[in-house]
Amino acid sequence: xxxxxxxxxxxxxxxxxxxxxxxxxxxxxxxxxxxxxxxxxxxxxxxxxxxxxxxxxxxxxxxxxxxxxxxxxxxxxxxxxxxxxxxxxxxxxxxxxxxxxxxxxxxxxxxxxxxxxxxxxxxxxxxxxxxxxxxxxxxxxxxxxxxxxxxxxxxxxxxxxxxxxxxxxxxxxxxxxxxxxxxxxxxxxxxxxxxxxxxxxxxxxxxxxxxxxxxxxxxxxxxxxxxxxxxxxxxxxxxxxxxxxxxxxxxxxxxxxxxxxxxxxxxxxx
Numbered sequence: 001x002x003x004x005x006x007x008x009x010x011x012x013x014x015x016x017x018x019x020x021x022x023x024x025x026x027x028x029x030x031x032x033x034x035x036x037x038x039x040x041x042x043x044x045x046x047x048x049x050x051x052x053x054x055x056x057x058x059x060x061x062x063x064x065x066x067x068x069x070x071x072x073x074x075x076x077x078x079x080x081x082x083x084x085x086x087x088x089x090x091x092x093x094x095x096x097x098x099x100x101x102x103x104x105x106x107x108x109x110x111x112x113x114x115x116x117x118x119x120x121x122x123x124x125x126x127x128x129x130x131x132x133x134x135x136x137x138x139x140x141x142x143x144x145x146x147x148x149x150x151x152x153x154x155x156x157x158x159x160x161x162x163x164x165x166x167x168x169x170x171x172x173x174x175x176x177x178x179x180x181x182x183x184x185x186x187x188x189x190x191x192x193x194x195x196x197x198x199x200x201x202x203x204x205x206x207x208x209x210x211x212x213x214x215x216x217x218x219x220x221x222x223x224x225x226x227x228x229x230x231x232x233x234x235x236x237x238x239x240x241x242x243x244x245x246x247x248x249x250x251x252x253x254x255x256x257x258x259x260x261x262x263x264x265x266x267x268x269x270x
Contacts, residue, residue: 004059005044007052010202011174011238012045013155015182019237026231027060030221036214058207060218065203065251066125066258073248079215080204080222081246086239088173093198096126096170098134099161099190106168109194110138115167117145118157125254126172127154130196132261141265155179162189170196177239200251204243219245 006028012020024043031039040059044052052061053072061076068076083092100106106115112135119127135144149166151157154175160166162185171179173195180187204222206215222243225231235241 002057004038004040004057005047005052005055006040006059007044007047007049007061009045009049009052010062010064011178012043013178013182016178016237017045019234023225023231023234023238023240026225026228026234027221030224031059031217034217034221036217053205056207056209058205059210060222061205062202063205064121064123064125065200066129066254067123068203068205069248069251069254071123075208076205077208077210077212077215078203078246078248078251079206080219080243081201081250082204082226082240083242083244084174084201084239085235085241086174086177088176088195089201089239090198092201092244094126094201095173095198096130096196097173097176097192098131098168098194098196099158099171099176100168100193101161101164102189102191104167104191104193106193109134112168112193113138113144114146116147116149116165118149118151118160118166118169120151120154120157120171122150125199126175126196127157127170129254129257129261130199131170133257134194134196136261136264139264155183158186158190162186168193174201174239197257199254199257200246203246203251 008020028039052058053063054075063076081092088095106112121127151160154171157169158171158179161169206218226243
């Protein structure tokens with residue numbers, strides 16, 4: 001029988017992997033103490049995030065909110081969401097930063113017309129959905145960027161702008177805080193031009209096939225682990241403050257953002 005897996009991939013940069021592993025160890029300990037018998041000892045770091053989102057026995061994972069409501073809705077159920085303490089986060093929301101090179105002459109989003117725009121993924125909320133909403137009024141149904149570059153990660157999007165191979169990028173504000181802390185040369189070579197609208201942070205999820213009776217245990221383990229005084233160093237390392245219960249309904253604003261951009265007629269970023 002297939003064993004359950006766990007994965008927390010969304011901000012698991014190599015520089016914070018020790019903290020992410022410690023967070024999972026604390027969550028797993030609480031899951032066992034609350035009566036769950038099949039709990040992974042470690043995170044499935046060899047599995048891509050898309051693979052984990054499709055895994056029928058994903059016990060706890062973290063997903064981007066937009067695909068959790070669209071492409072992967074049949075695979076995932078939202079159980080909680082984190083509260084982050086990074087710049088750009090307000091309460092249990094975050095945003096995307098629109099970044100340009102440090103010496104870019106751009107002073108407003110309108111100045112990016114005709115530029116090369118980098119995004120991590122075409123199904124990303126912070127890489128695509130939130131920027132689409134921000135640029136829709138400027139595009140007014142016409143082509144806005146000369147090129148859209150899909151980079152595969154927020155880190156790579158920042159690298160492209162720093163290197164000058166992209167003129168601008170959308171980078172999740174928590175990713176930017178972590179990268180600015182651990183790869184400061186990238187932050188020095190770039191600057192924040194604007195921030196997008198806020199949206200709910202990246203949800204903690206379980207496989208759609210997980211017994212719904214386990215949801216309260218999964219939520220409680222997340223909440224308790226992120227409130228443990230002994231894990232203050234983990235929270236500091238990951239810009240985490242807490243976790244709170246959540247459900248799919250809390251993320252419907254992402255679809256409202258999508259629909260608002262489409263009504264304006266902006267050509268899709270995805």
